[in-house]
Amino acid sequence: MKKSNKITALLLCAALLLPLIAGCANVGNESKVIGLFMPSKNEPRWIQDSDSLMRQLQNKEYRVEPRNAEDDVELQIRQIEEMIEKGCDILVIAAIDSTQLQATLQRAADKKITVIAYDRLIMDSPHVDYYVTFDNFEVGRLQGEYLEKALDLPNSNGPFHIEVFAGSPTDNNAIFFYDGAMSVLGPYLDSGKLIVKSGQVERVEVATQDWLPSLAKERMAGLLNTYYQNGTELHAILSPNDAVAMGIIETLKDFGFDGDEKPFPLITGQDSDIANIRAILAGEQAMTVFKDTRTLADRTFRMIDDILLNKSAETNDSKTYHNNLKIVPTYICKPVMVDAENYKRTLIDSGYYEMADIMD
């Protein structure tokens, strides 16, 4: 072969090989399948969680199979079991009912599929390999601390009237939120500085099944009609999240609260939903908690990557989250208190929202 022909042949070979070499980092990734199960689209956070996680996993060219079960427990179980049948490597599950997945996870274990509980711990199964979440006790503590400070409980005599709402009994997180808030408010309830006129304070009696705003709305109306009709002021409402807070606010508006002549009680929340940031700016809600879903997604992504590379996944807690059968190795992310004073710093400057999203 002539020298010039040899060079042409070499260049041709290189040109053919180049795409293979360039794609090397991801070779084989697309054969790894990750099932991603979110509970619903009713609350914006689950959409944000899913979007962030999808973005990261697809960048690495993993095949992601996202499913959303619209808060239907049976549908979520079916979706997970179909995925197990089809074949996948990792299941990432934000459970609708954390107590209903034992049989399903047994099937996953039989097929050697790794299970990551996402945000909500899956209970009563030995087959939960990892958990990635926020510090759920801290979420409640931030809510309690906000009320403590806003009412100046350490220094004032009170008494102040408060009503208490909790999250869904199907969600292990709800226990942590409630316990965290009560770790601050409990002593003031005991001393009588805080009074619950309805007397309803135990978590089971103040729970909001499936986190439904409509149920919170209904319960709030009952409370106002029964206990706050004679001009008795209601100073604060412990609401476990933004969706429940929205239900409560709707009722308060129906009862004439307007943030002006009739100021709203101090209402807590969690998730930093746009509607609730607007409510905070309008003086309807006092605070929320920011749980940066980008961080949670990033931690989950790193876990997945490590597991698929046969490395041990990074966790930072091995004592807090017991699912009744075992302590699940967990990566815990940090929640942040948000109110009218710091929302720009926490939500806008961090690029989580644009100012226009909130002002629209």
Ligand code: BGC
């Ligand atoms: C999540 C909260 C959410 C609630 C209702 C909890 O498990 O941690 O962020 O507001 O579920 O969806």
